[in-house]
Amino acid sequence: MPIHEKSLIRKENLIRNEKLALEGVDVSGDWSTFIGTRVITDYNEALEGEIAALPGGEHIHRCWQCGSCTNSCTVNAINPEFNPRYWIYLIRLGLEEELLRDKDIIWQCVSCNKCTYACPRDVVPEGVMKATAHWLELKGHTRPSSSTIFDEEFSGQVFAKGKIEEGRLMRKFFARTGQKLAQPWLVAIIRGLVARMPAGLLTRLGLAALIHPRTRDWGRTRDAINEYVIDQHARQRRALGLAVTPTERHG
Amino acid sequence: MSDKYRKVAYYPGCALEGTGHAYNRSTKEVGKALGLELVELQNWNCCGAMEVKNVDPKLQTFLSARNLKIAEDMGFDTVMAPCNGCYHNLKKAEYDLSHDAASRATVEQLSAKSGATAYQAGHVSTIHALDWIRDAIGTEELGKRVKNSLNGLKIANYYGCMYTRPRHIFPEKDQGAGSESTSKPHFMDDLLAAAGAVNVEYPLKTACCGGAHTLSDSDTSTRLVLNLLTTAEACGADVIATECPTCHSGLEMHQMRAEKVFGKKTTVKILYFTQLLGMALGLSARRVGVHENFSDARDLLKARGLG
Structure with a gap:
């Protein structure tokens, strides 16, 4: 059965008569399992346009459902529910409710770009996954994923200073996502490193954590970037019919 | 040259x-x-x-x-x-x-x-650093400059995602003989072979390590990395050679995480291709920063007369 019809055979959509005779023939149980009649009235006709208005989603209309994206997908190989082709199909038809069933896994795209490599229509499915994950968050269907939080922390450092410092990034990310920094595997790595590393390098890394590495004369660039980010954020919210809220500045 | x-x-x-x-x-x-x-x-x-x-x-x-x-x-x-x-x-x-x-x-x-x-x-x-050494020196000349051959060290060459995908941003690749391939890259293989390594047939050269979510979706990354590591071992590799700091630290981190969290221990070592080339050119392991790697390859290298 094609992926598009998979929802039809979900348990709740099947009708099974335990006792049924048709024209004198007993068709009880499995012989009497039917797909329930379904009438879809709740199309969200704006859905495809909204995804296309977000960065990465621009080319979703090109898709002709060949399935190359899902076939090549890294995440699909470890979780069959992760199905870019299906989500593109749902978005283009405006089947929002069906899309929302998978809202908590769409952000898990690892951006390996195998789909983009395989796609014969230049849909850039990787971009569509990012746009869809953003859409879910902007619309309030999901809370910011840990990936979004990481992107914010990382980009915030770049916007403010021009460079990132990995130690600080890790600490801030772990704090914001409520994870302990002292993960057993991380502790083991750091112990090993400290045992082997020359003191000079450790001091250097320690200093980098204290004195944030930065690009010189970054001020005007920082301001230009912040202004741009605020503009884009407002543009995206308008495209989705959402109220425009002031955005926090970086730096 | x-x-x-x-x-x-x-x-x-x-x-x-x-x-x-x-x-x-x-x-x-x-x-x-x-x-x-x-x-x-x-x-x-x-x-x-x-x-x-x-x-x-x-x-x-x-x-x-x-x-x-x-x-x-x-x-x-x-x-x-x-x-x-x-x-x-x-x-x-x-x-x-x-x-x-x-x-x-x-x-x-x-x-x-x-x-x-x-x-x-x-x-x-x-x-990329691979183009740099390959085009400035060439594999033949590199072979002549080797002072301490990698001597049959078995290597799985791992290129990751960003070096080849998406194809359209790399117009010089897939241009026939002598150019890099996006489906089966070989520049790192060529350089390390010139330095005396034996490259194993590694089918996951351009598979993904989950680097984008190395911290934000760690379980997925660990699963992807574990697949890279166990496949390299099954192919007979002693070492996975890398050419990207995100892949490299992802492989090292999740090798440790797989052991500590999932109880899956792997022993294949992970080294930057430049570390391997440097040692082949006669530099010490310390000089090329082997002690700075998370995974400790010093015993293996010593046993092989490297570094």
Whole structure:
């Protein structure tokens, strides 16, 4: 059965008569399992346009459902529910409710770009996954994923200073996502490193954590970037019919 | 050997100043040993990695364009980036600026507001550390310069995602004999074979390590990395050679995480290809920063008479 019809055979959509005779023939149980009649009235006709208005989603209309994206997908190989082709199909038809069933896994795209490599229509499915994950968050269907939080922390450092410092990034990310920094595997790595590393390098890394590495004369660039980010954020919210809220500045 | 790439602009990027420090060190040491000159970009900024692209792809183009402009202003027509992420982003910026008017407009606008002149496509080409050594020295000459052969060390060459995908930003690849392949890359294989290694047939050369979510979706990354590690071992590799700091530290971190969290221990070692080349050129393991790696390969290297 094609992926598009998979929802039809979900348990709740099947009708099974335990006792049924048709024209004198007993068709009880499995012989009497039917797909329930379904009438879809709740199309969200704006859905495809909204995804296309977000960065990465621009080319979703090109898709002709060949399935190359899902076939090549890294995440699909470890979780069959992760199905870019299906989500593109749902978005283009405006089947929002069906899309929302998978809202908590769409952000898990690892951006390996195998789909983009395989796609014969230049849909850039990787971009569509990012746009869809953003859409879910902007619309309030999901809370910011840990990936979004990481992107914010990382980009915030770049916007403010021009460079990132990995130690600080890790600490801030772990704090914001409520994870302990002292993960057993991380502790083991750091112990090993400290045992082997020359003191000079450790001091250097320690200093980098204290004195944030930065690009010189970054001020005007920082301001230009912040202004741009605020503009884009407002543009995206308008495209989705959402109220425009002031955005926090970086730096 | 030619004069091509004898002296190029060098863009290390943020990771090479942090967790990928051993890659930075070994790249510079290999350059020195081969008589190649690297001139670091003055006052460079982060390429934006995957994260800024997720916030806004055109912003990432701007960040990379700024770095390309620095290379141009320093008088270079070539910039070498050893990090796959940086390399990818510089290539992508070049592509977008030549093909997309909206990207050009954003870069113009942001550059003007920053008080700088915008980079125009076509002035600086970006190469990877693999292109650099291969084109400046060549495998034949490299073979002649080997002082301490890798002597049959079995290597799985791991290239990751950003070096080959998406294909359109790498117009010089897939151009027939002598060019790099996006489906089955071989530049690293060629260099390490010239240094005396035996490359195993590794089917996951361009598979994904989950680097984009190495911390934000750790279980997925650990599963992907574990697959890379166990497959390398099944192929008979002693070492996985890497050419990207994100892949490299991802492989090392999740090798440890797989052991501590999932109870799956693997023993294959992970080394930057520049560390392996450096040792083949007669540099000590310490000189190429083997002690800075998370996974400790010193015993293996000692047993093989390397470093």
